[in-house]
Each structure stands twice: as C-alpha cells, then as structure tokens.
Amino acid sequence: MNKEHTIIQEFTKGLFAHNPLFVALLGMCPSLAVTTSVRNGLAMGMAVILVITLSNVLISLIRNQIPKAVRIPCFIVVIAAFVTMVELLMKAYLPPEINESLGIFIPLIVVNCVIMYRAEDFASKHGVFRSAIDGIGMGAGFTLALATLSTIREAIGVGTILGVKISETYQPASVMIMAPGAFLGLGLLLAYFNWRRLRKGEKA
Amino acid sequence: MGVDLNTLFTIIISAIFVNNYVLARFLGLCPFFGVSKSTDAALGMGMAVTFVMTIASAATWVTYNYVLLPGPSNIFGSVFPGVAETGMVDVLKTISYILIIAALVQLVETVMKKMTPALYDSLGIYLPLITTNCAILGVALLGTTNAPAHLSILEATVQGFAGGIGFTLALLLMSGVRERLILLDLPKSFRGVPIAFISASMMALAFMGFSGMVSW
Numbered sequence: 001m002n003k004e005h006t007i008i009q010e011f012t013k014g015l016f017a018h019n020p021l022f023v024a025l026l027g028m029c030p031s032l033a034v035t036t037s038v039r040n041g042l043a044m045g046m047a048v049i050l051v052i053t054l055s056n057v058l059i060s061l062i063r064n065q066i067p068k069a070v071r072i073p074c075f076i077v078v079i080a081a082f083v084t085m086v087e088l089l090m091k092a093y094l095p096p097e098i099n100e101s102l103g104i105f106i107p108l109i110v111v112n113c114v115i116m117y118r119a120e121d122f123a124s125k126h127g128v129f130r131s132a133i134d135g136i137g138m139g140a141g142f143t144l145a146l147a148t149l150s151t152i153r154e155a156i157g158v159g160t161i162l163g164v165k166i167s168e169t170y171q172p173a174s175v176m177i178m179a180p181g182a183f184l185g186l187g188l189l190l191a192y193f194n195w196r197r198l199r200k201g202e203k204a
Numbered sequence: 205m206g207v208d209l210n211t212l213f214t215i216i217i218s219a220i221f222v223n224n225y226v227l228a229r230f231l232g233l234c235p236f237f238g239v240s241k242s243t244d245a246a247l248g249m250g251m252a253v254t255f256v257m258t259i260a261s262a263a264t265w266v267t268y269n270y271v272l273l274p275g276p277s278n279i280f281g282s283v284f285p286g287v288a289e290t291g292m293v294d295v296l297k298t299i300s301y302i303l304i305i306a307a308l309v310q311l312v313e314t315v316m317k318k319m320t321p322a323l324y325d326s327l328g329i330y331l332p333l334i335t336t337n338c339a340i341l342g343v344a345l346l347g348t349t350n351a352p353a354h355l356s357i358l359e360a361t362v363q364g365f366a367g368g369i370g371f372t373l374a375l376l377l378m379s380g381v382r383e384r385l386i387l388l389d390l391p392k393s394f395r396g397v398p399i400a401f402i403s404a405s406m407m408a409l410a411f412m413g414f415s416g417m418v419s420w
Contacts (some may be wrong), residue, residue, distance in 0.1 A: 026402025033230035035417035080299040111338040180408040
C-alpha cells in the first residue's frame with residue numbers, strides 16, 4: 001500500500017494502475033461469461049459499481065465494530081444483502097432479455113473476488129469518503145475492462161458493436177462469442193498489456 | 205417418484221462434459237488458474253471442491269424447497285401464515301445459500317481434522333478458499349431455481365457431484381498442460397497467465413466437441 005493518495009489518485013488507480021481484471025486478475029468468472037455483447041458487459045459493470053460502492057461505504061462505517069476474527073463472514077453478509085437489492089432493482093427496471101442473459105451471474109456477484117478484495121484491503125482500513133471513491137474507481141475500472149473485452153468479442157463474433165453493424169461484408173466468426181473465444185480474447189489482451197509493460201521497462 | 209437412471213446418466217454426462225462448469229459455464233475460474241500449477245495441488249483442490257459441492261447441493265436444495273419456496277411444504281408456514289403465502293425466495297436466496305456454504309465448509313474442515321487427519325493435511329489449505337469459489341454457489345443456484353426442469357433432491361445432489369468431477373477433470377488436464385508449458389521457449393509477454401488462458405481456450409474448443417451429445 002502506498003502512502004496517502006490524493007482523492008483523484010484514489011479514483012484513477014482503479015481505472016489503470018490497479019485495474020481489477022487486467023492487472024489483479026480478479027473477478028474472471030463474470031467477466032468471461034457476460035461479455036458476449038457490449039450491452040451485457042455494461043449492465044454487469046453497473047451492477048458491480050453499485051454493489052462495490054455501497055458495500056465499501058457500509059463496511060467502512062462499521063469497521064471498528066466488527067471483531068477481527070469474524071470479519072470475513074460479516075463482509076459476506078453485507079455484500080450479499082446489497083447484491084440482493086441490486087438483483088431486485090435490475091429485475092424491476094431493466095429489459096427482461098438482459099436479465100435473462102446475465103442469469104445466475106447477478107447473484108454470483110457475491111463471490112466476485114473484486115468486492116471482497118476491496119472490503120478486506122481498503123474499506124476495513126480507511127474512512128467512509130475515501131472508501132466510497134475507491135469503490136467507484138474500482139467499479140469503473142472493472143466496467144472499463146468488461147467494455148473492452150465485450151467490444152472485441154461482439155465485433156469479431158457477431159459483427160456488431162452495441163447492435164450496430166460494423167461492415168456489410170464482414171462474415172462473423174461466432175466462436176468468439178462462445179466459450180473458447182472468451183479465454184482467447186482475455187489471454188491476448190493480457191499478453192498485450194504484458195508486452196506494453198515490458199517495453200516501458202526497457203525504455204526506462 | 206421413482207429413480208430414473210436415464211435422467212441421472214444424462215445429468216452426469218451433461219455436468220462433466222457438455223456443460224463443464226469451468227470450460228463451458230465459466231464458474232470457478234479463480235482456482236482453475238490459481239491452483240493449476242502442479243498436478244498434486246490440482247487433485248487436492250478438485251477433491252475438496254467435489255466433496256463440498258455434493259453436500260452443498262443437497263443442503264441448498266432442502267433449504268430452497270422447505271424454507272424459501274411458498275406453499276404447504278414451507279416449514280415456517282404453519283407458524284407464520286404470511287410466509288407460506290409469499291415465500292422468501294427473492295430476498296433470502298443469495299444470503300442463505302452463501303451462509304450455508306460458508307458454514308458447511310467450516311463444518312467439513314472441523315470434522316475432517318478430527319476424523320481423518322491425513323486427508324485434512326492434504327486438503328486443509330484448499331478448504332477455506334472454497335467458500336468464495338463461485339462454482340459452488342453456481343451449482344447451488346442451478347440445482348434449484350435456474351434449472352431447466354425442477355430437479356428432485358437426488359438429481360440435484362448427483363448434479364453437484366458430477367459438477368465437481370467435471371471441475372476436477374478440467375483442473376487436472378490444465379495442470380498437466382501447464383507443467384509442460386513451463387518448459388517452452390515462449391515470447392516474454394505470453395509467459396505465465398496469458399498462455400494459460402490461450403491453452404484454456406483450446407481446451408474449451410475441444411470440450412465444445414461434446415455439445416449435442418445429450419440435450420439437457
């Protein structure tokens with residue numbers, strides 16, 4: 001953990017330097033399963049932003065009351081409560097086909113390691129305001145990663161981005177929206193980020 | 205309701221090969237990439253997951269059908285008539301499942317430590333990790349609400365067990381591949397996790413060959 005970040009840095013570290021998916025490799029299950037289209041990816045990202053921010057705030061508020069030995073079960077209950085709220089909200093306000101395709105991955109946000117990681121590593125040690133900013137930043141970073149991966153998969157696999165056709169003559173390779181394409185897409189993206197980091201290291 | 209061996213067999217084949225929890229449904233990826241560096245660790249983790257998954261599917265099935273679902277089978281219904289009418293499925297499902305799984309893992313750990321110290325020594329370190337393994341919660345959810353048909357308790361348990369076997373199979377195959385990947389002369393940027401993902405993609409492609417074998 002670095003010393004004192006400014007508020008801006010607290011927000012942006014989640015976007016790039018500590019991006020939960022591309023750098024910390026957390027929350028892989030939902031990221032691979034729901035990124036078959038950009039709309040699904042964004043909906044999942046929104047749900048995660050809501051849950052992570054609310055749970056960070058509440059955990060930071062009660063951090064001095066929780067005994068250290070039982071902190072993990074407490075975190076899980078807090079997170080599960082917020083996930084249930086978000087699940088009910090999404091069922092009420094989002095179109096049914098999005099709920100249909102996200103399926104069990106909405107309740108599975110409970111075991112998304114990103115949220116547990118921020119609760120344990122940040123919210124249980126910092127004040128309410130900073131925890132909220134950290135939650136929003138991490139959630140936004142996760143959404144950004146989901147958007148990147150789902151754009152690539154939808155563009156190659158269906159030939160559209162957000163439902164808009166990219167080219168009249170393109171023949172979609174539908175393997176990209178199936179299971180192998182998910183692993184391949186994320187693997188190549190990770191290799192690209194490694195390559196960029198290595199190049200930066202050589203220059204410096 | 206008799207036991208239909210045909211259905212059970214279909215469930216087993218489906219959970220191990222066609223809808224493999226790791227390679228087709230993307231559940232339990234964290235241990236899949238985290239613990240697959242050596243075959244021994246992979247086997248230990250796979251056995252622990254299979255064990256907990258089997259018990260958890262049975263326990264969550266009972267909870268779902270006798271505590272959460274509305275209707276005459278609800279055991280709280282006789283005390284609180286309101287509960288029998290509306291049930292508690294929507295609000296309490298996620299919380300109750302995760303608590304059941306966490307408690308089960310703790311129980312299994314304690315019992316194992318007392319009864320079979322040798323097994324505990326080999327599986328012990330993997331057990332706490334299982335609470336946050338999304339494959340377990342996923343199997344519990346699939347065994348109750350989101351199943352294509354309403355499963356009986358035997359079918360749900362068998363599905364959990366077969367899911368665990370499928371998870372172990374994927375983990376073992378992956379660890380075998382990764383033990384050989386270390387020896388390769390790869391481009392620097394692909395070393396470690398990226399090449400593991402790409403091998404997983406090839407494995408998923410191979411497992412897609414099983415689709416259409418059974419329709420479940």
